[in-house]
Amino acid sequence: MIRIVRTNSDNQDFVALVKLLDSDLTERDGAQHSFYAQFNKIDKIKHVVVAYDDGKPVGCGAIKEYTASVIEVKRMYTLPEYRGQGIATKILAELEKWAGELSYKKCILETGKRQPEAVRLYEKRGYTRIPNYGHYAAVENSVCFEKAIE
Secondary structure (H helix, E strand, O other), rough: OEEEEEEEOHHHHHHHHHHHHHEEEEEHHHHHHHHHHOOOOOOOOOOOEEEEOOOEEEEEEEEEEEOOOOEEOOOOOOOOOHHOOHHHHHHHHHHHHHHOOOOOOEEEEEEEEOOOHHHHHHHHOOOOEEEOOHHHHOOOOOEEEEOOOO
């Protein structure tokens, strides 16, 4: 049974999962990875969730304030052998719930065109594509989404 735990970026299971995420993204993004890496630092993130399967960390995600009413979803990852089991959906749902509890009105996020499974997840969860924002505005590989918090 999957258990979702709220924590912060000091959590060592989160740190280990993010290292695996970064390794995966290095392969997918190639030369562009260093551009993205500068926006994905994990120090001082207050709102992190880690998914556990029988005590084993199998997935993670985080939210970080973008503006006073908008929170950004960051660092979503599920171990490859656990994909397709709804874990990322549970992680994202918990992040959205937490964002609502913190009184945010909207979630935004950026993912890459080379991550079609992530694009499908966000579309399935009711996210709508928006023009690329912030640092990603002119990045060809980026795909940005938003969703109102209920």
